[in-house]
Amino acid sequence: MGRTSQAVLLILYVFMTVKAFEMEIIPANRIVAQIGETLILTCNTTGCASPSFSWRTQMDNPLGGTVNNHRTYSTLTMNPVSIVNSHDYLCTVFCGEKEKKEKSIKVELYSFPSDPIIEIRPSLVAGEPVTVICKIPDVYPSDHLEVLLKKEGYTLHEENFYEDDSTNTETKTVTYSFNPTAEDIEKEITCVAKLPIAYMDFEPKERVTSQKLNTNSGPKNTIITASPGNSPMEGDPLKLTCVTESNPPTQIVWRKHLADESIQHLIENNVLSIPHTRFTDSGLYICEVINLVTNKTEKATVDIVIQGAPNITELSIEPSITVQEGENVSIQCSAESNPPPKIILRRKSDSADMGSYSEGRILLPSVTFLNGGDYECIAENKFGKSKSEITLNVEYGPKNTMISVIPATAVKEGETVIMKCTSSGNPAPVISWKKKTATGELEKMFKDATLPIQNVKSQDMGLYECEAHNQFGREEKAVRLLVQVPPQNITVLVYPSENVKEGENVTITCSTYSNPPSQMVLKKVHQEKEIILSSVNGTFILYNVTKNDAGRYLLDVFNEAGNNVKVIEISVVGRLEKTDQMIPLIIAFSCVTAVAVPVVAILIYVSRKAKINGSYSLVKAFGLKV
Structure with missing residues (x-):
């Protein structure tokens, strides 16, 4: 029993340590926000590594905001808050497939942004009736609004809007007429506006404006205030407020100087609001105030400069992004920002900048295929940078056509040869192969970049031509294929015969086919030593043979592709009976590769030149090396 209790306690401890x-939801349960401001709701989780979030309203109305999900929390941003955001918002969190949690928050809205505005009409004249007008701008909810009009602390008029059913912000007006006396001049008229909503926690709930009962004057001391300042960041809100001293209140008109020196009329209000500023909002703003009673006008100006990271406004290629070689091309990049951006315009594959920082322009006269590719424009200032890309497509005919042969251009009979043709061009060239025939004409044989020849034969030897072509031109390259054939079809002829007499000359002729031409080596096998003779053209001659010349001779016919050995037995008997014969016996051996040399001509020529008795030699008439 004791051990069981300990185990249970241990399990409970483990569960307690796991979060x-x-x-x-932050803020929790409910939030009170003023219309026009920014509101951020945050849905936060603990104890789940990868939660998923969703936001919705209780009545499935549009969210009216922007959702941003992060690792363990999600935000719903309303910028600015408007009347459409008056909802209960529900955040749902899923942890895996089984766990789900939900919480809601109520967003309650109000609008009480500025003090009342007092107008007194007409001009103050003792004994004549005047009307005091009090305006309370942009109130919501107006059914809680209470307004008092006072003179020197004494209540002249009281009005409420409890029955008002407005569903959005509205400017409410309270008017009161009375007959002023001479003692009323310079006394203060006060308008007190109250928005006492007990269930909403906000300040102020009371706004007060006072104005003296005096004669008509102004406008004067007109000024403009900029919030948050004269140089806001791009995207931030900007509020320009025009304030003047005037009785009665002035008519206010906002204007702006444009880049072309023209003037743009904006609004007729004392406040000019720009919710999201852009670089184009920079400029000189003019507030013009007009007192219609005194017929006087006054102006105030403020210079607004919008700051921020660059925006690339243009990245273009003229005349087109697809051009042909030889055309003139201009690549242009421009950006807007304050301070002005540094612009780098270059081809991505190049390490060096190609364009002026200030102009952001590249001129490519008579463009070539080397100028094609991706170009990037980078605009940068102290607030950040932006980047954009564009591709220049240069069309051109085939260039740099090359042929590669594997394993080599000279191969042995029976091997496999692969010839590959490559060529650059745009559009990609079409590759075709031709072979030069025996008549010298080119015969079409293959339409592909790779030409394989399996089990190559001697008839495959020859000139091969690769042609690359597209609509902009053609280019040709050729390669000669050599097929190496070992000596074959060897025919040996011994003249006058393999049995000769001392003093005679013997010629052995050999015909064979091979590629490249064969070389020959004549070797006499001897008991004590070997005698080896070689020749470039394969001609070997023994003059005035003796019995010592008798024996076995090996003829090795060879080239790079292989060899073939023939055996010849030479027998020598006694001398000829005619001792006065002028020309000794010659044993001549001639092997001709590819083309046979006429045997008779060789014998006549050699017989005239031979003067050596009983020795091995080559035909001196041919100037051969042994």
Whole structure:
């Protein structure tokens, strides 16, 4: 029993140390926000490594905001908050497939942004009736609005809007007429506006404006205030407020100087608001105030400069992104920002900049295929940078056509040869192969970049031509294929015969086919030593043979592709009976590769030149090396 209790306690301890899946909404339950401001709701989780979030309203209305999901939390941003955001918002969190949690928050809205505005009409004249007008701008919800009009602390008029059913912000007006006396001049008229919503926690709930009862004057001391300042960042809100001293209140008109020196009329209000500023909002703003009673006008100006990281406004290629070799090309990049950006315009594959920082332009006269590729424009200032890319497509005829042969251009009979043709061009060239025939004409044989020849034969030897072509031109390259054939079809002729007498000359002729031409080596096998004779053209001659010349001779016919050995037995008997014969016996051996040399001509020529008795030699008439 004791051990069981300890185990249970241990399991409970482990469960307590593992953090449970929880969630919360910040702020919790409800939030009161003023219309026009920014509101951020945050849905946060603990105890779940990879939660998934979703936001919705209780009545499935549009969210009216932007959702950003992060690793363990999600935000719903309303910028600015408007009347459409008056909802209960529900955040749902899933942890895996089984665990789910939800929490809601109520967004309550109000609008009470500025003090009342007092107008007194017409001009103040003792004994004549005047009307005091009090305007409370952009109030919501107006059914809680209470307004008091006072003179020197004494209540002249009281009005509420409890029955008002407005569903959006509205400017509410309270008017009161009375007959002023001479003692009323310079006394203060006060308008007190209250928005006492007990269930909403916000400040202020009361706004007060006072104005003296005086004669008509102004406008004067007109100024413009810029919030948050004269140089906001791009995307930030900007509010320009025009304030003047005037009785009665002035008519206000906003204008702006444009780049072309023209003037743009904006609005007729004392406040000019730009929710999301852009670089084009920079410029000189003019507030013109007009007192219609005194017929006087006054102006105030403010210079607004929008700052921020660059925006690339243009990246273009003229005349087109697809051009032909030889055309003139211009690549242009421009960007807007403040301070002005540094612009780098270059081809991505190049390490060096190709264009002016200030102009952001590249001129390519008579463009070539080497100029094609991706170009990038980078605009940068102290606030950041932006990047954009564009591709220049240069069309051109085939170039740099090359042929590669594997394993080599000279191969042995029976091997496999692969010839590959490559060529650059745009569009990609079409490759075809031709072979030069015996008549010298080119015969089409293959339409592909790779030409394989299996089990190559001697008839495959010859000139091969690769042609690359597209609509912009053609280019040709040729390669000669050599097929190496070992000596074959060898025919040996011994003249006058293999049995000769001392003093005679013997000629042995050999015909064979091979590629490349064969070389020959004549070797006499001897008991004590070997005698080896070689010749470039294969001619070997023994003059005035003796019995010592008798024996076995080996003829080795060979080239790079292989060899073949023939055996010849030479027998020598006694001398000829005619001792006065002028020309000794010659044993001549001639092997001709590819083309046979006429045997008779060789014998006549050699017989005239031979003067050596009983020795091995080559035909001196041919100037051969042994």
